[in-house]
Amino acid sequence: MGKDGRFGGGFRQVRRRPERPGLVSDVCGNEPDMTSRTDTEASRIVVGFDGSPCSERALKWAAGEARAHGARVEVICAWEPVTRVAPPFFVYADEEFEAEARSILDAAAGRVGADSPVELETKAVMAHPAAALIEASRGALLVVVGSRGHGGVAGTLLGSVSQRVAMHAYCPVVIVRADD
Helix, strand or coil: CCCCCCCCCCCCCECCCCCCHHHHHHHCCCCCCCCCCCCCCCHEEEECCCHHHHHHHHHHHHHHHHHHHCCCCEEEECCCEEEECCCCEECCCCCHHHHHHHHHHHHHHHHHHHCCCCEEEEEEEECCCHHHHHHCCCCCEEEEEEEECCCHHHHHCCCCHHHHHHHCCCCCEEEEEEHH
């Protein structure tokens, strides 16, 4: 049973925003209400970031919205440690993953800061990306994620992280698609 008390996968409707190419509306197909909440925590827009061009677009979109609404941006780069099971065996130390995530975040913050003067906080988190974003969505105004898509019919599908976040986040979700 889903959080809304209905049986099934809890699939929610998303739709393309023709007035803003590459953008899919929040999970219910409605415009997020960016003005009704005034508490400090709710003035936070969470962005999932992995360094891909699609996540760059999501971050730029979120920064523009944050600037327009006086919100701050919390950029999250999450990873799960991976151990190879075939030779050669190696395990990367958590510090290596965190250092790479920090490097990706620092570079992104520098680019966005130059384009959009907005308060930006970066977090490197060791967790599944969807789980990290869902947890960060508690009390947030909005979560923004990218979805690469595959073009053609497959391009109408959401990626696994964006789909999971859209289904389980505690606030509205905006999905920014890769260039069409």
